[in-house]
Amino acid sequence: xxxxxxxxxxxxxxxxxxxxxxxxxxxxxxxxxxxxxxxxxxxxxxxxxxxxxxxxxxxxxxxxxxxxxxxxxxxxxxxxxxxxxxxxxxxxxxxxxxxxxxxxxxxxxxxxxxxxxxxxxxxxxxxxxxxxxxxxxxxxxxxxxxxxxxxxxxxxxxxxxxxxxxxxxxxxxxxxxxxxxxxxxxxxxxxxxxxxxxxxxxxxxxxxxxxxxxxxxxxxxxxxxxx
Amino acid sequence: xxxxxxxxxxxxxxxxxxxxxxxxxxxxxxxxxxxxxxxxxxxxxxxxxxxxxxxxxxxxxxxxxxxxxxxxxxxxxxxxxxxxxxxxxxxxxxxxxxxxxxxxxxxxxxxxxxxxxxxxxxxxxxxxxxxxxxxxxxxxxxxxxxxxxxxxxxxxxxxxxxxxxxxxxxxxxxxxxxxxxxxxxxxxxxxxxxxxxxxxxxxxxxxxxxxxxxxxxxxxxxxxxxx
Numbered sequence: 001x002x003x004x005x006x007x008x009x010x011x012x013x014x015x016x017x018x019x020x021x022x023x024x025x026x027x028x029x030x031x032x033x034x035x036x037x038x039x040x041x042x043x044x045x046x047x048x049x050x051x052x053x054x055x056x057x058x059x060x061x062x063x064x065x066x067x068x069x070x071x072x073x074x075x076x077x078x079x080x081x082x083x084x085x086x087x088x089x090x091x092x093x094x095x096x097x098x099x100x101x102x103x104x105x106x107x108x109x110x111x112x113x114x115x116x117x118x119x120x121x122x123x124x125x126x127x128x129x130x131x132x133x134x135x136x137x138x139x140x141x142x143x144x145x146x147x148x149x150x151x152x153x154x155x156x157x158x159x160x161x162x163x164x165x166x167x168x169x170x171x172x173x174x175x176x177x178x179x180x181x182x183x184x185x186x187x188x189x190x191x192x193x194x195x196x197x198x199x200x201x202x203x204x205x206x207x208x209x210x211x212x213x214x215x216x217x218x219x220x221x222x223x224x225x226x227x
Numbered sequence: 228x229x230x231x232x233x234x235x236x237x238x239x240x241x242x243x244x245x246x247x248x249x250x251x252x253x254x255x256x257x258x259x260x261x262x263x264x265x266x267x268x269x270x271x272x273x274x275x276x277x278x279x280x281x282x283x284x285x286x287x288x289x290x291x292x293x294x295x296x297x298x299x300x301x302x303x304x305x306x307x308x309x310x311x312x313x314x315x316x317x318x319x320x321x322x323x324x325x326x327x328x329x330x331x332x333x334x335x336x337x338x339x340x341x342x343x344x345x346x347x348x349x350x351x352x353x354x355x356x357x358x359x360x361x362x363x364x365x366x367x368x369x370x371x372x373x374x375x376x377x378x379x380x381x382x383x384x385x386x387x388x389x390x391x392x393x394x395x396x397x398x399x400x401x402x403x404x405x406x407x408x409x410x411x412x413x414x415x416x417x418x419x420x421x422x423x424x425x426x427x428x429x430x431x432x433x434x435x436x437x438x439x440x441x442x443x444x445x446x447x448x449x450x451x452x453x454x
Contacts, residue, residue: 024434026425029232034234038416048425126375147261
């Protein structure tokens with residue numbers, strides 16, 4: 001239960017490989033996940049330090065830098081409190097900046113691949129993202145950490161070719177993994193009263209009370225209108 | 228780690244309520260899950276035994292029975308080995324039959340709701356299904372069990388009205404929960420060699436070896452052409 005409540009996004013990694021035994025355990029946990037009709041439409045392409053892996057990291061790294069630059073502008077990271085060196089907003093921006101700038105040195109990427117047996121539809125993620133969460137929880141349990149991203153999105157075509165993906169396969173995420181570096185804060189989410197309802201939408205469940213010591217946050221990226 | 232490898236779909240429940248303390252722990256685990264930009268677009272509507280909850284259970288139960296009848300025909304559950312009383316296929320069909328026939332007596336339904344901030348897209352499940360997996364893993368850790376389904380799909384309009392969902396909200400799943408009844412077998416999945424690749428798609432990672440004692444299965448629903 002502790003792992004479920006304390007697994008958080010890790011974006012700074014020690015310059016250290018992940019042993020194959022640990023990788024095997026993480027991927028095993030991923031493959032045990034449920035999927036619709038137990039069809040198991042998930043595959044995982046692991047990228048470490050081969051020539052192909054380095055080429056994929058370069059492609060995704062460049063994509064990450066361009067996507068983050070866009071997001072930084074669009075989500076107003078450099079306005080309002082973002083101009084104050086030590087605000088949460090400025091610290092988040094600095095952390096993201098370092099993450100994408102050193103992307104090629106991330107020890108391991110895992111690309112979860114959805115193999116479609118019918119046309120894309122909104123519900124299909126239910127057969128692959130539980131596996132991704134299992135992977136991240138297993139990483140945490142073994143002393144590693146990571147984060148699920150969409151950094152591949154602008155280079156999906158190039159990756160399809162490089163990684164020899166079949167036509168009916170789609171890259172569902174780019175998961176980055178490594179040994180966490182430095183100190184990491186607690187998981188911050190909205191309080192349960194804003195997220196858990198009983199019977200009708202918006203009616204907080206009276207029994208849904210966060211445990212003592214829970215740390216909260218507002219949802220989402222910084223608001224452009226904040227101070 | 229054990230929970231990750233042993234959590235499986237539970238479809239038979241004891242006729243026993245889930246205490247609110249346990250529900251709170253499960254929902255807390257769900258709300259701690261990651262989501263894109265930590266936007267937390269997930270909400271959870273919990274349905275127990277109020278008038279609204281019973282009405283929702285009836286709607287979804289009827290939908291489940293009709294969807295299962297359709298699937299039973301389409302996926303050939305009553306052909307080939309399905310005609311042999313004790314085949315895995317016939318046992319799966321019997322278990323599903325009982326599941327949907329007694330749907331209204333399931334102790335708790337949780338409807339994870341995706342609140343959209345942009346048009347639907349294939350990747351959006353990454354912000355809600357990790358939370359669903361956290362919920363199921365927490366249930367398992369507390370001695371409960373459940374399964375993520377799409378039984379609401381044919382009655383989503385009626386449920387929107389009944390549960391007062393906002394226009395930009397979409398029901399991402401119907402999760403059924405309760406105390407497991409009877410004996411439950413192991414998690415069966417494909418071997419890692421079929422699911423975990425290194426560098427290029429289809430190239431099994433040589434270090435991805437299932438732990439001793441792992442039980443395997445073919446993927447998916449029964450094949451209409453099997454014996």
